[in-house]
Amino acid sequence: MLTAQTMTAKKPLDAALRRDLSFAVQEFNADYAETLDRGDIEAWPSYFTEDGIYRLIARDNADSSLPLSLMSCEGMGMLKDRAYAIAHTEMFAPRYVQHQISPARVTDFDGEIITAQANYVILETLVDEPTRLLQCGKYRDKFLMQGDRLLIKERNCIYDTVLVPTCIVYPP
């Protein structure tokens, strides 16, 4: 709950700093998308911190404060297990996926952690089928700044496309 006290306690980010941080997050998201879009799922965990959290949550569950995720990883072990399962144990038709990620909106920076969000759309193309919308949603992120490098400390993907078409193979 946002109260008058917390609103006055928090200073707005310096405009120039906010532009720099937004640009850094956008570059990060572009690299993240490129890795997934070329199907290099086993490189996906490298975008996270060792204790990184990843969740894919239907918007209706989020709105009702229901804790179930469609995918959830707590830490590098679960991230790598998810990547391994996709690369080596799951059976699915070959597909192209393509992320379109909106410009990032940085809402907070405490000197170490950047809080940001961005909208995403994922298009999916199966063999001999027209391209379709797989997901549209919002990333709600916390990035750890390590030197000039960002890593995901927490990424919550909240998707509006509640009625999932067949299944979601690659993490958004």
Place this chain on the structure above:
Amino acid sequence: MTNTCRFNDAAEAHAAPDVSDLVWPNDPAEIPDWIYTDQRIYDLEQARIFQGRTWNYIALDCELPNPGDYIRSYIGATPIIVARDKDGKVHAFENRCAHRGAEFCKSYRGNTKQFICPYHQWTYDLSGALASVPFRRGVKGVGGMPADFKLEDHHLRSLNVTTRHGVVFASFRDDIESFEDYLGPDMLDQFDTVFDGRPLKLLGVHRNVMPGNWKLYQENLKDPYHATLLHTYLTTFGLFVAGNKTMIMTDPKGRHSTLCNARPQGRPENDQTKSEIRSFHAAMQLADPRVIQLIPEKDSPWTSNAITIWPNLILLRQTNILGARQIVPMGPNQFMLIWTTFGFADDDTAMEQHRLRQNNIFGPGGFIGIDDNEAIKFVQDGVMRSIPRHGVAPLGKDVEGPEVVITDRAIRSMYRHYREEMGL
């Protein structure tokens, strides 16, 4: 807890489509493609199965804990609302205004005192009874309802509702056996293994649309043959291998089934069946094995029970995952799956987190959920796009007992019952 159904044999009112050109093959192992693709068969299924003498899963009690709570749901393809009234009684009624037919409730879930159709503000109470209509006497004595208009003639059509151990079922029919008799003693025993009467806690809901005929999903859970062949995750990480103690049983009518499996302690390195499974990765260990860790909580010899309750429910207990999957047909070539995931109300925080973590296995993004969803699409693509013929389900013998699991016996028994219900 039984309501009176207000459908008055609506199912019989429709003229049955002429399906005399569709002839079921003589060989009991053959299943014709047209049951997955023909619109007339789909229409007949709605009338004879979903609107017939069946108990259909519609909700969990824990989705509507308080008076005024409601959810959107379905019985067959028909949109309904399940609501709890002021006295705590659960009602189910059609999500279609008695006036102009509007599907008026467009929220997944909520709490309300009444339902108001936004088009002309016809207002219904929590049992679906029509409570008021605007301008009943018109304006300045002109217009309005006919003098003989009675509110009680325009209630929402309601369904016969029954509840067992926190699970809510509904039927279009009043002349139907009790839910307990519908399941029979063996399936009821399996049902009570998943739902032992302890209060449940809702963890969340997944929804996906599957490009396949709804019966393919029933088949999938009656098919132990595929489990170790398709689901490489299960065999790779030792959750289920063909040498496990496994059982597939059906009720006497052949319509319900349970597939039980007891997971071995440790890894199945010495399982001789694994050489048959091309995909076995003997050296693989999970980096974080919490996802498949079994926390003992049930006095049951089985670590998983996959129960199919005809016609629209799959109940699944796998390790510490508890879930209900509701099948909602959407025409012959697709259906919706609603995956309702829950724990027990008395779970501590650690147990709830464990169940949530483990749910990575199932759902439309699950380690093995993905396999089944894709396989069903592959089958539907095949039967829709190739020259129609009969598929085969030839494995095992019908006289064999539940311990024989490399078998299609439960699929054949489902279709024997299906043909009787459908008159095919």
